[in-house]
Ligand code: SF4
């Protein structure tokens with residue numbers, strides 16, 4: 504019958520209209536509050552009715568996985584040793600994988616030696632060409648480039664405002680942790696530290712060096728004169744001196760010897776695996 508579809512459509516519109524007011528009463532108007540924690544209420548599966556967001560006066564919070572243009576992570580200003588330092592090592596992987604090729608990196612050089620240093624001297628992204636695919640963030644081996652939530656980037660001058668330079672791209676690590684806490688936590692678990700990979704490595708190396716330069720434990724120090732005298736007496740009488748008990752926590756090898764032993768063991772394992780493969 505003619506007009507049935509029209510009547511159904513009008514009924515649906517009427518239902519949404521009424522549900523909007525029912526929903527407002529149900530949530531006590533919290534839906535319209537200008538806070539960012541009402542995302543679940545406004546866009547949850549239970550929400551019904553028509554919602555009008557009074558943009559730009561009010562904005563709906565974006566979900567954590569939302570991605571707009573990329574930004575670069577730098578250390579927080581209150582970091583004890585690396586304040587303001589880039590996480591980017593200018594390896595160039597993001598520029599290589601970027602489908603529309605909108606990333607341009609200039610690698611830094613040491614002014615004294617002229618040798619390349621793992622820091623970008625310049626970093627540009629043309630945000631008009633960027634298609635927000637997130638490949639750069641996915642492929643970065645140092646978690647140094649991330650997708651931002653800031654989508655209000657329109658301007659009238661594309662040449663000065665839409666080519667983001669390093670200064671514009673750089674944002675502190677704490678910002679990334681605030682916009683994507685779950686993701687940042689998962690990355691920390693995968694990296695094994697909240698720190699940059701290289702910073703954590705340097706810290707481990709520093710700790711190992713300070714351990715190596717520390718005075719040896721009491722068990723390794725030269726024996727006291729009385730003990731030496733007793734030992735020479737024992738050797739003169741042909742007795743074999745009993746080995747001194749190992750100090751608590753002491754190992755029979757130094758750390759380097761232990762590492763060499765570990766490498767030798769792994770090499771033997773590899774050799775055995777190769778031999779087994781050849782045999783099969
Ligand atoms: S992949 Fe990561 S570390 Fe490498 S240049 Fe890009 S942002 Fe920097």
Ligand code: SF4
Pocket residue numbers: 573600601602603604605606628632633634635636637638639640
């Ligand atoms: S989000 Fe995609 S298009 Fe944009 S810079 Fe990264 S890789 Fe390139």
